[in-house]
Amino acid sequence: MTSQATTEPRAEILLIEDDAEIRRVLRTTLGAECYRMREAASVAEGLQQVHARQPDLIVLDLGLPDADGIEVIHAVRRWNRNLPILVLSVRAHERDKILALDAGADDFVNKPFAVGELLARLRVAIRRGTSVHRENAEGIFHLGDVAIDLSKRCVIANGQETHLTRIEFKLLQALIRHADQVVTHGQLLNEAWGPNHTEQTHYLRVYMVQLRRKLETDPARPRYLRTEPGIGYRLVTGQSD
Numbered sequence: 001m002t003s004q005a006t007t008e009p010r011a012e013i014l015l016i017e018d019d020a021e022i023r024r025v026l027r028t029t030l031g032a033e034c035y036r037m038r039e040a041a042s043v044a045e046g047l048q049q050v051h052a053r054q055p056d057l058i059v060l061d062l063g064l065p066d067a068d069g070i071e072v073i074h075a076v077r078r079w080n081r082n083l084p085i086l087v088l089s090v091r092a093h094e095r096d097k098i099l100a101l102d103a104g105a106d107d108f109v110n111k112p113f114a115v116g117e118l119l120a121r122l123r124v125a126i127r128r129g130t131s132v133h134r135e136n137a138e139g140i141f142h143l144g145d146v147a148i149d150l151s152k153r154c155v156i157a158n159g160q161e162t163h164l165t166r167i168e169f170k171l172l173q174a175l176i177r178h179a180d181q182v183v184t185h186g187q188l189l190n191e192a193w194g195p196n197h198t199e200q201t202h203y204l205r206v207y208m209v210q211l212r213r214k215l216e217t218d219p220a221r222p223r224y225l226r227t228e229p230g231i232g233y234r235l236v237t238g239q240s241d
Helices: 020-032 043-053 070-079 094-103 115-130 166-177 185-193 201-215
Strands: 012-016 036-040 057-060 085-089 107-110 140-143 146-149 154-157 160-162 182-184 225-228 232-235
Touching: 012 020, 012 043, 020 036, 020 115, 036 043, 043 057, 043 070, 057 070, 057 115, 070 085, 070 094, 085 094, 085 115, 094 107, 094 182, 094 185, 107 115, 154 201, 166 185, 166 201, 166 232, 182 185, 185 201, 185 232, 201 225
Parallel strands: 012 036, 012 057, 057 085, 085 107
Antiparallel strands: 140 146, 146 154, 154 160, 182 232, 225 232
């Protein structure tokens, strides 16, 4: 007998993609995983669907016939900061990934893609958009044995209070706000130092090394504060494992 958990509809995903073959493949794949799926083949149609359907997640191509998919990200982020957006694009250049992430995308998967990886990324993005596990009513955020009290600006690691500098705490707050997402160098620099320092990535490297020393069991092999080479950093909560 098939269990209810495998047949009950899961999240609703809006796929904005002009390639009919990719839409067909994902229609079959996501349907088999019990996701509900809506489709759009252009920016205009995609934005119309976003407002009409209010999906749980958007999977977005960037090379659309009527405009660049980046416009979808900008438009959505003007009214909804939390709706997960996963970019699925043939653009593999590092700069394209940074532009999409800076615009507000949560993740970036290159075409051609492995179905298993895409499904895993979708699960992480949906959990990030819908769960409330990361911060309880007292504003406590947990990373394994590390407890971060956001309201009191206090960090307890290994049962002892760990002092963070003002900049370190700003960086940690930014990563927590975007937990399990890639946060670009520019985003983190802007959060911690302001818009006049967004190119000074050497500052960031120094402070991330310090944060790892204070929060990671093995700073040389970080479990939580992960580097996304050439792009930025990702705070991994363990929910994506």
